[in-house]
Each structure stands twice: as C-alpha cells, then as structure tokens.
Amino acid sequence: xxxxxxxxxxxxxxxxxxxxxxxxxxxxxxxxxxxxxxxxxxxxxxxxxxxxxxxxxxxxxxxxxxxxxxxxxxxxxxxx
Amino acid sequence: xxxxxxxxxxxxxxxxxxxxxxxxxxxxxxxxxxxxxxxxxxxxxxxxxxxxxxxxxxxxxxxxxxxxxxxxxxxxxxxxxxxxxxxxxxxxxxxxxxxxxxxxxxxxxxxxxxxxxxxxxxxxxxxxxxxxxxxxxxxxxxxxxxxxxxxxxxxxxxxxxxxxxxxxxxxxxxxxxxxxxxxxxxxxxxxxxxxxxxxxxxxxxxxxxxxxxxxxxxxxxxxxxxxxxxxxxxxxx
Amino acid sequence: xxxxxxxxxxxxxxxxxxxxxxxxxxxxxxxxxxxxxxxxxxxxxxxxxxxxxxxxxxxxxxxxxxxxxxxxxxxxxxxxxxxxxxxxxxxxxxxxxxxxxxxxxxxxxxxxx
Numbered sequence: 001x002x003x004x005x006x007x008x009x010x011x012x013x014x015x016x017x018x019x020x021x022x023x024x025x026x027x028x029x030x031x032x033x034x035x036x037x038x039x040x041x042x043x044x045x046x047x048x049x050x051x052x053x054x055x056x057x058x059x060x061x062x063x064x065x066x067x068x069x070x071x072x073x074x075x076x077x078x079x080x
Numbered sequence: 081x082x083x084x085x086x087x088x089x090x091x092x093x094x095x096x097x098x099x100x101x102x103x104x105x106x107x108x109x110x111x112x113x114x115x116x117x118x119x120x121x122x123x124x125x126x127x128x129x130x131x132x133x134x135x136x137x138x139x140x141x142x143x144x145x146x147x148x149x150x151x152x153x154x155x156x157x158x159x160x161x162x163x164x165x166x167x168x169x170x171x172x173x174x175x176x177x178x179x180x181x182x183x184x185x186x187x188x189x190x191x192x193x194x195x196x197x198x199x200x201x202x203x204x205x206x207x208x209x210x211x212x213x214x215x216x217x218x219x220x221x222x223x224x225x226x227x228x229x230x231x232x233x234x235x236x237x238x239x240x241x242x243x244x245x246x247x248x249x250x251x252x253x254x255x256x257x258x259x260x261x262x263x264x265x266x267x268x269x270x271x272x273x274x275x276x277x278x279x280x281x282x283x284x285x286x287x288x289x290x291x292x293x294x295x296x297x298x299x300x301x302x303x304x305x306x307x308x309x310x311x312x313x314x315x316x317x
Numbered sequence: 318x319x320x321x322x323x324x325x326x327x328x329x330x331x332x333x334x335x336x337x338x339x340x341x342x343x344x345x346x347x348x349x350x351x352x353x354x355x356x357x358x359x360x361x362x363x364x365x366x367x368x369x370x371x372x373x374x375x376x377x378x379x380x381x382x383x384x385x386x387x388x389x390x391x392x393x394x395x396x397x398x399x400x401x402x403x404x405x406x407x408x409x410x411x412x413x414x415x416x417x418x419x420x421x422x423x424x425x426x427x428x429x430x
C-alpha cells in the first residue's frame with residue numbers, strides 16, 4: 001500500500017496541472033503550468049516503471065516544447 | 081456562459097465519463113506480457129546483445145518503424161523551413177551579460193557529457209537516441225539564448241543543421257543496407273555480421289549503438305533547426 | 318488499483334484537452350490543449366504496459382517479470398512525433414499571425430484581414 005498513496009497524489013497533481021494549463025488565461029503562465037504538467041506526468045511514468053518514456057517526456061515536454069512555445073508566443077505579439 | 085463553452089462541456093464530460101467507464105470495465109492485466117512483447121523480452125539478449133529491451137524493440141525488431149518516425153521528423157522540419165523560406169534571420173539579439181557568456185562558454189563542454197552518455201548507453205540503461213538527441217537540441221537553444229542570435233548565427237545556422245540532419249538520415253539508411261547486401265532483410269542486426277559483444281558492456285548490441293548515434297544526431301539537428309526556424313521568422317509586426 | 322487510477326486520470330486529462338480545443342479561439346491555446354491530449358494518450362499507453370510488481374524492461378536479473386516494452390517503444394515514438402506535430406502547428410500559428418495580425422482562429426475562418 002505504501003507506494004500507492006504518493007502515486008495518487010501525483011495523479012491529482014496531473015489533473016490539476018492539466019486544468020491549469022488549459023484554463024489559465026495568461027500565455028506565459030499557461031506555458032509554465034504545461035511544463036509543470038510534463039514534470040508531473042514524468043513522475044507518474046517513473047512510478048509505472050516506464051523509465052525510457054519518462055526520460056523522453058521530461059526532456060521534450062519540459063525542456064524543448066517550453067522553449068518552442070515561448071518563442072512562438074514572442075513571435076505572435078506586437079513589439080511595442 | 082457562451083455557446084462554445086456549452087459545446088466544450090457537452091463534448092468533454094461524456095468523453096471523460098465514457099472513456100473512464102470503458103477503461104474501468106477492462107480487466108486489469110496482471111499476467112506477464114504475452115505475444116510479441118514476451119518474444120522480445122525472451123530473445124533480446126540472444127538476438128542483439130542489448131539489455132534495454134525498449135531500445136532493442138526500437139532499433140532492432142521494429143527499426144523500420146523508427147525509420148518512419150525519423151521521416152516524420154524530417155517532414156516536419158521540411159514543412160517548417162518551407163513555411164519560413166526567405167525570411168531573413170533575426171541577428172539583432174545581443175544575448176545575456178558577459179558573465180553568463182564566459183561561464184557558459186566554459187561549461188558547454190560539460191553540457192555535452194549528458195547527451196553523449198545518454199546516446200551511447202542507450203542499449204544498457206534508460207535513454208537512447210531520441211532522449212540524447214533532444215538534450216542536444218536543448219543545447220542549441222541554450223547557445224542561442226545565452227550568446228544571442230548575432231554571435232550564434234555566425235556558425236550555428238539552420239541550414240547547417242539541415243545538412244547534418246540529412247547526412248545522419250543517410251547514415252541510418254546506409255547502416256540498414258548492410259543487411260540487404262548480404263541477402264537479408266533491411267536493418268538486420270546480428271545476423272548481418274555486426275558483433276554483439278559481451279552482454280552488458282558498452283561495446284555490445286551490434287548495430288544498435290551506431291543507429292542510436294545516427295538517430296541522436298538526426299533528432300538533435302532536426303528539432304534544433306525547428307527552433308531556429310521559428311526563432312528567425314519575422315512574425316511580429 | 319494503480320492501473321485503474323491511471324486509466325481514469327488519462328480519461329479526465331484527455332477530456333480536459335478536448336474542452337480546451339473546443340472552447341479556445343486562440344491558436345496557441347489550442348496547441349497547448351493538443352499537447353495535453355497527447356500526454357493523456359501516452360499516459361494510457363504506459364498504464365496499459367504496467368504489471369503489478371514488475372520491473373523496468375532492462376534485463377539485469379533472471380526470474381522477474383517485466384513491464385511491456387512494446388508499448389513503451391510505441392509511446393516513445395508518439396512523444397517525439399507529437400513534438401514535431403505541435404512544432405508545425407506553432408509555425409502555422411506564427412504564419413497566420415504574420416498574414417492576419419491575430420491568432421484568433423475565427424478571424425481566419427471568416428477570412429478578414
């Protein structure tokens with residue numbers, strides 16, 4: 001029973017971060033919450049013994065896609 | 081509440097309930113993996129000498145699928161560079177301060193260690209070409225953020241990354257044709273004469289480390305050039 | 318029990334992504350929602366591969382059960398392809414902004430500039 005309670009807490013965080021990433025209005029805040037969502041999903045993968053997938057999700061979701069999203073947001077804003 | 085919010089709720093709530101009920105009604109699988117997965121788990125060491133079965137599935141048993149995946153990355157890189165064709169690269173960014181530039185300039189050599197380790201130990205430990213390649217692509221982003229596009233675009237251009245990506249894709253295909261030259265299937269591993277080495281060592285797994293290297297360079301160059309293409313487009317008006 | 322909780326979470330996260338895709342008019346927000354949906358699919362794959370008490374699929378000891386490596390390989394592929402697809406979507410967003418001056422998708426559908 002012991003390893004399951006932290007896992008359920010991580011799953012709760014996953015749902016909260018998904019709701020936050022979709023519903024928060026600000027762009028940059030939404031991207032940061034999406035990055036945290038990727039990290040929590042990574043932790044849930046590590047609980048399920050999916051080490052390769054966890055590493056890929058951490059590197060792509062939290063590292064690369066955040067940078068690409070932030071760059072795209074910077075390109076779709078009026079420079080003042 | 082607007083109409084589209086109602087439509088969103090009307091679509092998403094039944095999806096959550098239906099999908100959740102459907103998945104909960106499935107019996108939870110507790111038996112060990114069967115079918116092809118059992119075959120892969122049983123024969124991975126004998127067939128290729130690699131102990132990470134995920135890498136063996138990706139680069140030995142189902143290497144052709146991996147070639148298809150790599151071609152999807154190539155297609156998205158081609159689409160993005162075609163979208164932004166003709167855009168003059170933005171060379172105005174100065175980067176961060178001299179302190180950060182100097183320290184990152186020395187630390188860049190250290191930052192290479194993790195991707196190289198991940199790529200070359202792909203058949204022994206978690207990781208492989210994809211994860212290491214994306215770490216290298218993040219290094220491209222780091223160079224552009226720290227040194228600014230004025231200095232970084234002097235040598236790290238998106239067209240050079242395109243050439244690197246195409247060259248490593250060609251290397252992947254070339255490694256695959258070794259099997260064809262001996263009358264075997266495309267991307268044959270140990271049967272085509274690649275030494276499997278002693279299991280658990282760095283030099284084992286036959287062609288898998290070489291394919292990992294090709295995939296790693298390809299993913300790094302591809303995703304790095306995607307970032308550079310989006311960065312250098314003059315989208316803001 | 319862990320698997321069933323993961324199934325329900327994947328279903329909820331997928332539905333949250335659908336809600337975002339349907340309700341948002343901003344293309345960047347739609348890309349974010351697509352990314353969330355893709356993560357939900359990968360979560361479902363990984364929880365289908367899990368077996369209670371099994372080890373990660375790295376063959377270091379004899380006589381233990383391992384989780385399903387085939388689904389891990391498939392979801393690894395799905396993650397990398399998803400990154401490429403969402404990058405293309407973001408590039409299209411930047412192009413739409415360059416042509417229309419906005420990222421509101423309803424303006425694009427009406428064809429106003």
